[in-house]
Amino acid sequence: MNLVVWNIVDWRPICSSRIGNGRSGPGKCLAFVYEDYFVCGGKDFIQTWNLKEDKLFAATCNVGKLKRTFQCVAVDPDSDTAYFGTDSGDLVKVALLTGTARAPAVVSVSIKKSNKKSAINAGRFSGGINSLKLLDSSKILIGCGLGELSLVQQAPQKVVHGKNMPMTQVCESAQGNLEEKYSHKFGAAITSINFTPVLNQMLIATSGNELLNVNLLSFGVTKELSCCNGPLNSVAYPVSSHKVYSTAGNGGVRIWSYENIGQPLVKINPPHTNITATKVIIGKDGRFVVTGWSDGAVRFYTPETGNLVMEVRSACSGTGGVTSMALNRDYLIVGGSDGGVKLWSLGRTTVKLLTSVREHRGKVTYISLSPDNQFLVTAGEEGAALVWSLPGLTRINLLRGTASLISAFLHPNGVHGLIAGTDKELGYWDLTTGLEIRHLKAPVAGEVTCVELSPNGETIAVGTKQSVIRLIRYRDGANVGVGHVGCGSITAMAWSGDSNHLIVTTNYAIIVGWVIA
Structure with missing residues (x-):
């Protein structure tokens, strides 16, 4: 794995070098000590780097028998010390020895203090240490892989002949040098810790996509974002x-x-x-x-x-779960992965199965009701859309596409049907004659993932795998708008009832809303 130093003014790479010792794994963490001096760690290695005259010079720390993956690092420039959190749940203290000709050295391997009768690993941080933050020279805030946030204080370091002597021969056993002052358990792994402008408050991010504010005085938690x-x-x-x-x-x-x-x-x-x-x-x-x-x-x-x-x-047939669904005041229509469609009658507190059909030869990808709730259309993965009458679920029309269908709609004018396929083709059908009246290619680049027709029937929204939304005028197929999400494939879209707002989601859990002018 390579380490690259960049000039962020003009985004130009200054220099690069390989990290590790050739036998170690990839790098996991990096922190600057000074502007031209930083430390990094990874699987079985710790290194310090000095940037001089656009060149990198490395010094490798002797970790001895210490087989660890160093996942995070926090630096205390005042004491010339770095602290590394490991995947095994212990804290490694390293003397950087800057300004000397000596390589950095491990000072201690620490875990929490525990009772003598406790298990041998009772003092380790559960799930490994994912993040660190130094509050002062002795207090450290530690975030763990199983969601535990701990505030620990280091025991005073032993002094020999008036000097702090770094270890030269590293032992693998961890010592109970950390006294836990406070702790709090979250529901997901802690991924990062950072300061806020407010004194005694920290921001905590978790793998559950939550951002929380922690008061260090009371350890009270307030949710900021979710x-x-x-x-x-x-x-x-x-x-x-x-x-x-x-x-x-x-x-x-x-x-x-x-x-x-x-x-x-x-x-x-x-x-x-x-x-x-x-x-x-x-x-x-x-x-x-x-x-x-x-x-x-x-x-x-x-x-x-x-x-x-x-x-x-068992609201739908097949083993793939519910693949499509539509609802009005009286009925629930559910499509499954085997091509089956079930019609359910809705009572005040009960649901009753009325009928079940299976005429699609592939997954039912979309179900849409007509504005008057008298008809519905189902789109199938095999490339066919079927128009049904309610409440009997009687088939009255077939709209055939040229590829697997993503969605199908009954236009508010009560005459047209619209189908959209994965090949970007849009088919306009006359429901009175059962004939296709127009066929055009959506003016989009990339793979189409979802298509939605606005409730007023004037605009078609097309989402792509390239994270782009195109708005197409229904009347003539002209491109009237484009929106860039820029974060993952578009997975779903929805129009508001007034057709003036569009909400979009992606496979990266991004939600973006637009106002349609």
Whole structure:
């Protein structure tokens, strides 16, 4: 692995060098001691680097039998010391010995103090040390892989002949030199720790995509920001408002507000481990948030509290879970991975299966209802869209595409049907005659991942794997707008009921909203 030094004024590389000793693993952490002097660590190595006349000069620390992966580093320039956190849960103190001809040396390997009757590894930090921050020369804030945040104080170092003597022969056993003052357990691994402008407060980031503020005096925790912690599969607006929206993904379902960015109003976690929320719809009357899951169930939650109201098990056929879903006041329509479609009747507190059909030869990728709720269209992975009448779920039309279909819509004018395929082709169909009346290629670059028609039927939004959104005028297929997300493939889009707002999600859990002028 190479180390490259850059000039950030003109983004020009100054010099580079290989790190490690040839037998060690990749680098994991780096911290500057001075402007031209820094330290780095990785798998089984610690090195200091000096930048002189656009050249790098390295000094390798003798770690001896210490087989560790050094994951994070914090530097105390005043005491000429660096502290490294390891994957095995101990803290390694290194004397940098700057200004001398000697290589850096390990001073101590420390863990928390524990009772003599405790297990041999009781003092190690659970899940390894992921992040460090020095509060002063003796107090250290440590973030662990299992979510524990610890404030520890070092025991005074033994002095020999009036000098602090660095170790020359490194022993592998760790000593209980750290006294734990405070600790707090979070629900996810701590990934980074940083200071805030406010005295005695720190910002903590976790692998659960949460940013938290910790008061070091009381160890009270305040949530600053929260994001989804996995790819997002679906997003939905309520019909009557654009100020709130809901997302579904690996971390469950969230309800968000534009007025409180970064803090979900309601958080619905997966009811079981290893299942994913695949679809979400907010009912037109606002009574329920209807969610489809990878275990094939549809669950109804209250939007105010996120409490479970109803659960429909085996709501779809196939083993791939709920792949598509549509909802009106009286019916729930669910598509599965084997091409099956089930029609459910909605009561006040009950759900009843009315009929089930399977005419698609591939996964049902999209279900859309007509504005008058008299018809619906289902799009299949095999390249066909089927138009059905309600409530009997009787097939009345076939709209055939040229490739696998992403979505299909019934236009508000009651006459047209629109289908969109993975080959960027848009097909306009006359539902009265069953004939295709127009066929055009969407003016987008890259692979198309999702397509949505605005509720007023005037604009088509096309999302791509290249993280770009194109707006296409329905009437003539002209490109009328473009939006760059720039962070992951577009996974889902939703229009607000007034067709003036568009919300977009990506596989990197990014949520972006646009106002359509």
